[in-house]
Amino acid sequence: MRLSELKPGQEATVTKIENTxxxxxxxxxxxxxxxxxxxxxxxxxxxxxxxxxxxxxKLSLRKKDAQNILxxxxx
Amino acid sequence: xxxxxxxxxxxxxxxxxEKKEGSFSHKGVPLKLVxxxxxxxxxxxxxxxxVSRNFIIEEKPDLVVDVVDASNLExxxxxxxxxxxxxxxxxxxxxxxxxxxxKGYKINIDNLSQKLGIxxxxxxxxxxxxxxxxxxxxxxxxxxxxxKKNALNYDKQIESLIDYLVAILTKDKNLPAKxxxxxxxxxxxxxxxxxxxxxxxxxVSRELLEVVA
Numbered sequence: 001m002r003l004s005e006l007k008p009g010q011e012a013t014v015t016k017i018e019n020t021x022x023x024x025x026x027x028x029x030x031x032x033x034x035x036x037x038x039x040x041x042x043x044x045x046x047x048x049x050x051x052x053x054x055x056x057x058k059l060s061l062r063k064k065d066a067q068n069i070l071x072x073x074x075x
Numbered sequence: 076x077x078x079x080x081x082x083x084x085x086x087x088x089x090x091x092x093e094k095k096e097g098s099f100s101h102k103g104v105p106l107k108l109v110x111x112x113x114x115x116x117x118x119x120x121x122x123x124x125x126v127s128r129n130f131i132i133e134e135k136p137d138l139v140v141d142v143v144d145a146s147n148l149e150x151x152x153x154x155x156x157x158x159x160x161x162x163x164x165x166x167x168x169x170x171x172x173x174x175x176x177x178k179g180y181k182i183n184i185d186n187l188s189q190k191l192g193i194x195x196x197x198x199x200x201x202x203x204x205x206x207x208x209x210x211x212x213x214x215x216x217x218x219x220x221x222x223k224k225n226a227l228n229y230d231k232q233i234e235s236l237i238d239y240l241v242a243i244l245t246k247d248k249n250l251p252a253k254x255x256x257x258x259x260x261x262x263x264x265x266x267x268x269x270x271x272x273x274x275x276x277x278x279v280s281r282e283l284l285e286v287v288a
Contacts (some may be wrong), residue, residue, distance in 0.1 A: 025118055
């Protein structure tokens with residue numbers, strides 16, 4: 001499933017980043033890489049942007065960027 | 076970081092993409108400080124990051140003072156690693172150590188310093204804590220250039236590619252004075268825009284692009 005589909009409070013692990021080169025690099029620079037644990041904190045109306053918690057800090061992502069990040073939901 | 080300056084902090088396009096300068100002297104030694112755009116990374120794709128990166132590559136400062144929020148080391152040490160990879164002289168400043176303590180973190184500074192191979196100073200800038208030590212450390216570190224081992228070793232396959240690229244890059248007589256070659260090789264493997272542009276105009280462009288393109 002995609003990071004953009006998670007609901008607030010849900011936790012997941014990143015499995016793949018399908019964004020284009022520049023966005024991908026930017027996302028990885030912020031510590032969001034394959035295997036990273038993420039948790040959705042909240043969503044703005046219409047789901048854009050999306051606030052997630054990663055590596056003990058909060059990161060806001062555009063919906064279009066979050067749509068290209070594949071995750072598996074934590075049990 | 077500019078002495079005596081009170082500046083607003085913000086992060087939006089147009090904010091502090093220019094450098095600010097200041098100077099002071101410590102123990103009779105005049106020091107010039109240049110405040111670079113604050114970034115989390117040093118890619119060629121972002122203007123602020125490129126300003127910082129190019130300054131370090133072109134001006135070759137005696138010392139880069141890397142001031143990080145100690146309450147989020149996992150994110151912030153990434154930039155430290157990138158600076159070390161740039162083969163620059165780095166002094167790491169763990170700022171906001173009060174906040175880190177509140178969060179329950181215990182940072183073993185001696186161990187971290189040994190692992191990274193660079194000096195580390197803990198500060199709480201808003202309360203002026205550690206500033207005297209920082210000035211001493213800046214003076215000392217700027218005057219001693221330590222030769223470090225590689226900040227980060229990649230796996231065998233990547234390391235052998237880096238070595239191969241460095242061997243090619245060495246043949247271009249203009250490059251070694253301008254760029255740390257290991258850094259340039261790593262950036263080429265990352266397909267960094269600026270590194271690719273350097274490769275294209277290099278005397279060894281054909282050999283490089285055979286590997287990287």
